Amino acid sequence: MPLLVGALVTTPPPPPAPPRPPVVRPTPINPGEYVPTFIDPDGVEWAMNPPGQEFFTLNAVTGYGITPVELITRPDPRGGVVVAGVRDLPRTLVWPVRIRDRTHLGFLARWRAIGDALAKTKRKGPGLFRLTRPDGSAREVLCHYQGGMEGEPGGGWLDDTPELSLLVPDGHWRAPEPIKIPWSSGDVDDYFAPYPMISSGDVLGDAVTVTNPGQVEAWPTWRLEGPATQLVATNNTRGQAFTIAHDLGPGEYLDITTRPGRVTDQDGEPVMGALVRPGSVLWRLDPGANDLDFAVTGGGPATRLTLSFYPRWETA
Template sequence: MPIWIDPTGREWVLNAPGREFFTMNAVSGYGITPVNLITRPDPRGGVTVIGVRSQQRTLVWPVRVRGRTHMEFQTRWRQVAAAFALTRRQGPGLFRLRRPDGTAREILAYYQSGWDGEPGQGHTYDTPTLTLLCPDGFWRDSQPIPLERSTGESGDFLDPFPNISSGDVIGATQMFNPGEVEAWPTWRLDGPATQLVATNNTLGRTFTVNQTLSAGEWITITTRPGRVADSSGAAINGALARPGSTLWRLEPGVNDIDFTVAGAGPETRISMSFYPRYETA
């Protein structure tokens, strides 16, 4: 079942009960993520592929809008059109595909074109063909996978998670990414704390964030795009240690992770979440 979630969070089922609004059988754009092959001439002939870069995705989704009267049709037409047009001012919406077993994958999307009206239609029905631009060509799960641990707490993520000294929280765990491609986690550090050092041993990459936090204060670290922000959402320039820090990804499969929170206290909490990403819907 296709669903459009507009930038305000309202859901529009594109196969609604009653058949007033439903998807036609001419959908395209939900297969393997498009790529750009970077090449250079080979002196022996042909080319050598020196890189592969994933590209944006374009979804083409024809829908039928109906009404029992012209005004009923016109009202529905305008409402749904506005739900897609919101992306021009308020950022991307979510295009979600829910399967019969209850699982779902989704992709961030902007309305690009297609809500124009077809010749000979427009009285009690019309068949616009939506074109949606998806900046990230990969699909993702509709729910993120979380990790969380606080000072003095013992237990598992997927493996035992040890801690503790008087001023540090020291973590070592294995994080499993069930997706088909890399995932980009978002971290949150709740104070008290003075520093976070996070290492992905699978990749051999580390980042360090220096920020003094009191109890009740927190920061978020978004790895894509790279950004450190305070609890109000304002960017904290200079918090990420440079040079030497790489806001790392999670590879598909098992990732060995270590992190240390310096200056910790009883209320210190560290959490991470990510959306697994996939080639197809």
């Protein structure tokens, strides 16, 4: 008998899956590195995180934030206290490092070298600690070594991890280079332009606006180069002025430091009585614009006056 054969039914294959779009991964951003440097009182620079594994900074640094303060309070009769004032305090910069070498003598030489550089601040005055950011900008502090190189248990043979403690008396970070603004009574070149000159009548012209780009007040230093007999410097923004009265001949000069307040001559000797008292205030530059003017008497073609200051900030 004949066989009944059904029609062969075939299922068409599914369409191919669309190709997956390529995975686009963002290019990693290189955040860059900050570069710490200690500059000892002799001006020798010590990289605190140089290339290599023999000496480097650990990721446990503290003390580079907002300048610490002391709140001055008095009791409030209704409870609590009233904040009567705020006083900036020194800061302590804690900078742990690893020092090591393959041999004991190699480690010892490295250990002694950095220790000797830090110890100079005990006898020669403060060093500088500078942080340079990836964009090349930098801020620094004057600092004194106060501890950390005592050695830790189990160290001292091929390696050790001192936790350097540096006292920063000011508490604020400053620019590495001061801003300098000169004035002249004689012929000037491009160095002095566009700053005004002391006129032939011994009196500086119109008021000058000096901008402090820092975050906090700046304490300027002045240099008055003779001949001159008197300088009157006024900060119209603060409503304060000071007067320096001292006979200066050509080639002589005075340095007027507003913090701490002192006047010294070209030999570094204090000039007693040069600052006229009472009535003189060695004023500061507030953040932003400061309207100033000056008057110099007894001047001549060689008379020069230079204002310089370091902008300062709360953080590194």
